[in-house]
Amino acid sequence: MSSIAEPALEFRNVTKRYGETTVLEDFDFQLGAGEKVALIGPSGSGKSTVLRIAMALEDIQGGTVRVHGIPLWLDGVAADRAQTRRARARLGMVFQHFHLFPHLSVLENLTLAPRLVNKKKADEAAEQAIALLRRVGLEDKAQAWPEQLSGGQKQRVAIARALALQPDIMLFDEVTSALDPEMVGEVLEVLRELGETTSMSMLLVTHEMAFARQFADRVVFMDGGKVVEAGPPEELFGNPREERTRQFLSRVQPM
Ligand SMILES: Nc1ncnc2c1ncn2[C@@H]1O[C@H](COP(=O)(O)OP(=O)(O)O)[C@@H](O)[C@H]1O
Ligand SMILES: [Mg+2]
Known part of the structure; x- marks a missing residue:
């Protein structure tokens, strides 16, 4: 079951450890349906771990994780494979390092998963891929190889590739x-356009504070595996309540 009011992502009481190291403890977080959230915090605070757990790429040791109401984890117990697959299908992710398939053309990078996973016909997948490349300003690169692209172009292809599976959450x-x-600017411009024109829920880990400020409905600051403070960008950046938030911001953004 899913309803409008249901969050896109829900983390409740999540504990994540790597061996002896506790990375998330009693971690609570929600991403509302359609909400654009910037997740910020120092290196090592657990931001990537949160995203990887949502993508079902990590085990957890306790707590509940739901994607549009579909459990990935319930009180520390993993959902079955069918549910995990259903939850996973709602999400797309783009990484720091693009992870394009080097032996496939740009077009093939975009059509592979829709054909294999969504059983799209080749011509339909190609048509959609071209539309997505147009959207990220790269339709002339459909036949190029990843190695022929600049870093910014690769990242725009990676974004288009994630969109090709039509996720609800990015x-x-x-x-x-x-x-x-x-x-950096050309990639942020693609993100800005996506944020403004789609109803997708978006969770963005970034160190680009100026961009987070204009992009996000809400900014979440985490440190040491917990949410320290969250609020609208004007409040969190303009008038942070917590000392730890203030210290972090004074290091990353010029006053
Ligand atoms: N595969 C792993 N094995 C052991 N420790 C890890 C692993 N991945 C991340 N960590 C640790 O978990 C903590 C949080 O990492 P991460 O989520 O990547 O933080 P962030 O993305 O905020 O920089 C760090 O202390 C990191 O060293
Ligand atoms: Mg990280």
Whole structure:
């Protein structure tokens, strides 16, 4: 069952450990349906772990995780494979390092999963892929190989590829951090356009504070595996309540 009021993503009381190291403890977080959230925090605070858990790429040791109401984990117990697959199908993710398939053309990078996973016909998948490439400003690169693209172009292809599976929720993990500075803008522009024109829920891990401020409905600051503070960008950036938030912001954004 799913309803309008149901969050896109829900983490309740989540504990995540790697061996002896506790990465998330009693972690609570919700991403509303259609909401655009920027997740910020120091390196090692657990941001990527949150995204990877949502993508069913990580085990957890306790708590509940739901994707549009579909459980991935219930009180520390993993859902069965069918449910995990259903939950997983609602999500798309873009990584810092693009992970394009190097032996496939740009077009094939975009059509592979729709054909294999969604059983799309080749011509339909290609038509959709071209439309997505147009959207990220790369329709002339359909026949190019990944190695012929700049970093910014690769990342725009990676975004288009994630969109090709028509997710309801998009997760972005520092997608501009590996780029040369002159290419950051073109990728942020694609994110901005997506944020403004789609009803997808979006969770964006970023160090681009100026962009987070204009992109996000809500900013969540985490540190040490917990949410320290969350609020509208004007409040969190303009008037943070917590000392830890203030210290972090003073390090990453010029006053
Ligand atoms: N595969 C792993 N094995 C052991 N420790 C890990 C692993 N992945 C992440 N960690 C640890 O978990 C913590 C949180 O990591 P991460 O979620 O990547 O943080 P962030 O994305 O906020 O920088 C860090 O202390 C990191 O060293
Ligand atoms: Mg990370």
